[in-house]
Amino acid sequence: MKHLASLISRHTPGDGMFDTAVPGMALIRQGQPTERIPVLHQPAVCIIAQGAKVVMLGDETYRYDADSHLVVSVDLPLTGQVTEASPERPYLCLRIDLEPALLMALMTERPPPPGSEGSRGVHLSRTTPELAGAGARMVQLLDAPEHAETLAPMIRREIHYWLLTGDQAGVVRQIGAPDSRLSHVARAIAWIRDNYDRPFSIASVAREAGMSPSALHQHFKAVTAMSPLQYQKQIRLQEARRLMLSEACDAQGAGFQVGYDSPSQFSREYVRLFGTPPGRDAARLRSAGMPTAAV
Known part of the structure; x- marks a missing residue:
C-alpha cells in the first residue's frame, strides 16, 4: 500500500x-x-x-x-x-x-x-x-x-x-452475467437515466428490463436501496446541480430542464437532498471550488 x-x-x-x-x-x-x-x-x-x-x-x-x-x-x-x-x-x-x-x-x-x-x-x-x-x-x-x-x-x-x-x-x-438479476436492474437503470426528465410508469420500465413490475420493484430496491421513482428523483436533482455549476444555469431553468414543472417542488426536493436551496447551494459550491465528481 x-x-x-x-x-x-x-x-x-x-x-x-x-x-x-x-x-x-x-x-x-x-x-x-x-x-x-x-x-x-x-x-x-x-x-x-x-x-x-x-x-x-x-x-x-x-x-x-x-x-x-x-x-x-x-x-x-x-x-x-x-x-x-x-x-x-x-x-x-x-x-x-x-x-x-x-x-x-x-x-x-x-x-x-x-x-x-x-x-x-x-x-x-x-x-x-x-x-x-x-x-x-x-x-x-x-x-x-x-x-x-x-x-x-x-x-x-x-x-x-x-x-x-x-x-x-x-x-x-x-x-x-447477462441474465442475472443485477443485469436486469442495470437495464432499468440505463432506461431511467436516458429518460430521467420525463414521467414514466413502472410497467414501461419493467418491459425494458425484461421483468414483471413486481419483480422489478423488489430487485431494484434490493440493489439500489430505493424505488425506481426515488432513483429518478436523485438523477434529476444531481443533473440540475451539474447544470447550475458547469453551465451557469439558474435554479429555475435547471429545474425545468430536468423535468420539474413546479419551481417550488424542485426547490423542496433539492433541499431534502443537498440541505440548501438550489441557488444558494450552487453559489456556495462555486465560491468554495467544491468538486461535483466522485472523490
Whole structure:
C-alpha cells in the first residue's frame, strides 16, 4: 500500500479526481476531509491507498480505508465524504472502471465457484496483496506510457480476475452475467437515466428490463436501496446541480430542464437532498471550488 500511495501521490498534482492516460483509470487525492458530496457513481472498484472515506447509499453507510476497497456494480447515486486526510497524509485512491464483457469472458474461461449472489449494488471487501499489487502496477504504467497500450489490458484483466475470486465475487459475477438479476436492474437503470426528465410508469420500465413490475420493484430496491421513482428523483436533482455549476444555469431553468414543472417542488426536493436551496447551494459550491465528481 505504501508503494501504491507513493505512485498515486506522484501522479496527482493537487486535490481532485484525475483521469489518466490509461483508459478507465482515475486517481483521487484530497488534502483534507470533505463535506458530503452526492455523485452518480458508475461501476468501478475503488482502492484506497491512504486515508479513509465514508460512502452512503440511502440510509446505509459504508466506511473503507487502506485495508478495504469498494465495488460499485451499477450506476448508483451515492454520497461520499473523505473522513481521514491531511496535507501531510492526503487521502489517496485508485479507481478502475469495471467492464462487464471482460468479466463475462473470464467467467467463460474459468467458471467461478458457486456462491451466493450479492443484492446491494455496493460492496466492501478486504484488499488483498494481490489486488493492491496489480493496482500499483497499473498506476506505474504512467511512468512508462510507451508500454501502457500493451500492458494495461493485461493488468486490467488481472484486477478483474482478483475481484472474481475475492469475497465480493457474488456481486462481481452478476455484472458479467447477462441474465442475472443485477443485469436486469442495470437495464432499468440505463432506461431511467436516458429518460430521467420525463414521467414514466413502472410497467414501461419493467418491459425494458425484461421483468414483471413486481419483480422489478423488489430487485431494484434490493440493489439500489430505493424505488425506481426515488432513483429518478436523485438523477434529476444531481443533473440540475451539474447544470447550475458547469453551465451557469439558474435554479429555475435547471429545474425545468430536468423535468420539474413546479419551481417550488424542485426547490423542496433539492433541499431534502443537498440541505440548501438550489441557488444558494450552487453559489456556495462555486465560491468554495467544491468538486461535483466522485472523490
